[in-house]
Amino acid sequence: QERTLVLVGELDRLSREDSLTGVANRRAWDEALKRSCAEAERTGLPLSVLLLDIDRFKEINDEHGHRRGDEVLQQVSRCLSRRVRTSDLLVRLGGDEFAVLCPNTDPGAARHLADHLIDLVAALPGDFSVSVGSAVRWPGAEPDAVMGLADRRLYQAKRARVNSGSATGR
Secondary structure, rough: OHHHHHHHHHHHHHHHHOOOOEOOHHHHHHHHHHHHHHHHHHOOOEEEEEEEEEEEEHHHHHHHOHHHHHHHHHHHHHHHHOOOOOOEEEEEEOOEEEEEEEEEEOOHHHHHHHHHHHHHOOOOOOOOHHHHHHHHOOOHHOOOOOOOHHHHHHHHHHHHHHHOOEEOOO
């Protein structure tokens, strides 16, 4: 029975972890976002969501192959992992998109973190960049609404980057 419990625990951990990068996965994100939104509603504390997308990732895969794309994903995830707080949750949502769930984080702190993550990724060898969209949960907001706003802001940031070089959307 003890061995079975250990194996079940390991399977549970693996079901919430991205196998390529070692950070949490979409399943872990969905659970944590729902739980965190409910807690923020109860406590009235701010909750911020950052969505990050590696710019020109398709070009990296097309020009250098998927193995290089995987290396970039691992490099970026390690970089992001070193910066987020232990209370934050870093997730690879899929493809080249990451997310950070930031409890007790107001709009100013979310902007600061977004800018810092952009700078850290830009400093990596290999000329990478990320675009970021953020949203702070508002009273009564469901998880999907917060994600939708952050997603719209991410794509605004990507469009702005193409037009002016800016990479943040808040």
